[in-house]
Amino acid sequence: MSGPGQPVDAAVVQRQVRDHLFLNFTDMGNYKDADIPIFVKGEGCELIDVNGRRFIDGLSGLYCANIGHDFGSEVGDAAKAQMEELAYTSTWYVAHPRAAELAERIGDLAPEGLNRVYFTTGGGEANESMWKMVRNWHQANGQPQRTKAIARDTAYHGTSLGALSFTGIEECRTPFEPLPIDVTHVSATNAYRHPKGDDPVAFTQALLEEMEQAIIDAGPDEVALIIAEPVQNSGGCFTPPEGYWAGLRALADKYGALLTADEVITGFGRTGEWFGSIRYDIAPDFIVFAKGATAGMAPLGGVIVHERVAEPFVTGKAFYNHGTTYSGHPVSAAIGLKVLDIYDREGVVDNVRSNEAYLAKRLNELRSIPLVGDVRGVGYFWALEMVKDRDTKQTFEGEEADWLLRRVLSQRLYDDGLLCRLDDRGDPVVQLSPPLIADEQMLGRIVDIVGEAVQYASDEVQKGMPAS
Numbered sequence: 001m002s003g004p005g006q007p008v009d010a011a012v013v014q015r016q017v018r019d020h021l022f023l024n025f026t027d028m029g030n031y032k033d034a035d036i037p038i039f040v041k042g043e044g045c046e047l048i049d050v051n052g053r054r055f056i057d058g059l060s061g062l063y064c065a066n067i068g069h070d071f072g073s074e075v076g077d078a079a080k081a082q083m084e085e086l087a088y089t090s091t092w093y094v095a096h097p098r099a100a101e102l103a104e105r106i107g108d109l110a111p112e113g114l115n116r117v118y119f120t121t122g123g124g125e126a127n128e129s130m131w132k133m134v135r136n137w138h139q140a141n142g143q144p145q146r147t148k149a150i151a152r153d154t155a156y157h158g159t160s161l162g163a164l165s166f167t168g169i170e171e172c173r174t175p176f177e178p179l180p181i182d183v184t185h186v187s188a189t190n191a192y193r194h195p196k197g198d199d200p201v202a203f204t205q206a207l208l209e210e211m212e213q214a215i216i217d218a219g220p221d222e223v224a225l226i227i228a229e230p231v232q233n234s235g236g237c238f239t240p241p242e243g244y245w246a247g248l249r250a251l252a253d254k255y256g257a258l259l260t261a262d263e264v265i266t267g268f269g270r271t272g273e274w275f276g277s278i279r280y281d282i283a284p285d286f287i288v289f290a291k292g293a294t295a296g297m298a299p300l301g302g303v304i305v306h307e308r309v310a311e312p313f314v315t316g317k318a319f320y321n322h323g324t325t326y327s328g329h330p331v332s333a334a335i336g337l338k339v340l341d342i343y344d345r346e347g348v349v350d351n352v353r354s355n356e357a358y359l360a361k362r363l364n365e366l367r368s369i370p371l372v373g374d375v376r377g378v379g380y381f382w383a384l385e386m387v388k389d390r391d392t393k394q395t396f397e398g399e400e401a402d403w404l405l406r407r408v409l410s411q412r413l414y415d416d417g418l419l420c421r422l423d424d425r426g427d428p429v430v431q432l433s434p435p436l437i438a439d440e441q442m443l444g445r446i447v448d449i450v451g452e453a454v455q456y457a458s459d460e461v462q463k464g465m466p467a468s
């Protein structure tokens with residue numbers, strides 16, 4: 001038996017992992033003979049592994065540990081008090097105070113008109129719940145034939161089959177096709193790689209023309225939804241050009257579709273505002289959230305619904321034909337409320353705003369390293385794209401990308417004690433998404449480590465990559 005506070009026997013845990021634990025998106029064969037990293041404790045922006053080594057949590061876990069790792073005891077007290085009072089009741093024809101209050105507080109933080117919250121246990125489930133609301137809404141408006149959606153290339157919206165339909169990453173989708181929702185994928189806002197990316201006006205126009213054509217091709221009266229992230233994670237922090245989201249809103253209105261901002265990452269401070277929709281003046285029908293809502297401390301996500309979309313459900317003209325046992329779970333909701341208190345008390349969103357310019361400046365200085373083709377992002381959400389040749393923007397592919405990311409960079413970053421993401425689901429990027437409590441000194445440490453690792457990788461590339 002083990003438990004928090006008790007000594008951990010690393011060998012026992014390695015055996016348990018090897019023999020019993022099914023890991024996410026992991027080549028488990030890699031750990032047949034090698035040890036898997038095991039983390040046992042968190043402090044501030046750092047994680048401590050089973051051998052006592054410290055690592056900077058440069059990705060906030062999976063973009064969720066927004067308040068770092070120091071507030072567990074306070075949040076735990078709130079969870080304990082809720083469990084002692086009422087550990088479970090549902091939000092099926094009944095309700096309870098914590099879910100109600102959390103819905104009100106999230107509605108207060110969201111942009112004008114987005115006031116009603118449906119709770120889920122995570123982001124993918126939130127996207128599916130949103131989709132079913134979209135379908136029920138169109139049905140109530142006499143348009144049951146609206147069954148298609150438009151999403152974006154390389155975007156990640158979740159892995160359960162409905163959410164996977166929106167996801168635009170081929171290797172995630174292909175093994176599970178045919179997928180249940182008919183989704184067309186269009187270009188993301190990747191200015192670095194788009195032929196018109198240097199001219200924001202022409203770029204926006206090209207993207208919107210492509211989106212409009214996709215709607216026309218799908219059948220304008222069959223398209224139910226446009227879904228996108230304010231800043232797209234997968235592919236490496238693609239920020240939207242000026243006018244892009246206003247254009248999406250206009251197209252959704254023109255063709256009678258609904259518009260979703262998937263803010264599973266960008267929600268709750270990541271961009272320096274409570275929501276990316278505030279930062280970029282987006283007027284969506286739905287905001288989908290998860291992760292930062294509880295700062296990773298409980299599985300909770302949800303859909304913030306605009307009042308004009310909620311209206312037919314509230315007046316009884318429409319019926320939401322959906323539900324799950326843990327929607328609005330009292331303990332998760334109590335944790336969400338306490339985490340929001342901490343965001344407020346600690347000035348977490350202001351902290352991002354104050355340090356954003358410093359982080360941007362320091363990261364942009366890394367452009368002097370030959371390997372760095374692009375630096376992009378916002379708030380505490382940044383990517384460095386690595387290229388073979390800056391003039392031609394030639395990318396690393398296949399085994400070369402694998403060597404660069406998984407052999408050279410990941411080893412070096414790990415040795416230097418930084419956890420971040422190395423991703424080649426689009427072109428290869430190093431991604432940073434530090435806890436939103438990180439101060440300038442912590443951000444500086446992160447950039448120093450990344451800079452040294454990327455410089456090292458650049459030197460290795462100069463020496464010559466292994467023949468494939």
Ligand SMILES: Cc1ncc(COP(=O)(O)O)c(C=O)c1O
Pocket residue numbers: 121122123124125127156157158159229233262263264265290291301
């Ligand atoms: C933008 C976005 N949407 C949806 C999801 C899926 O969330 P979950 O893993 O909680 O299902 C993710 C997860 O990273 C995400 O980044």
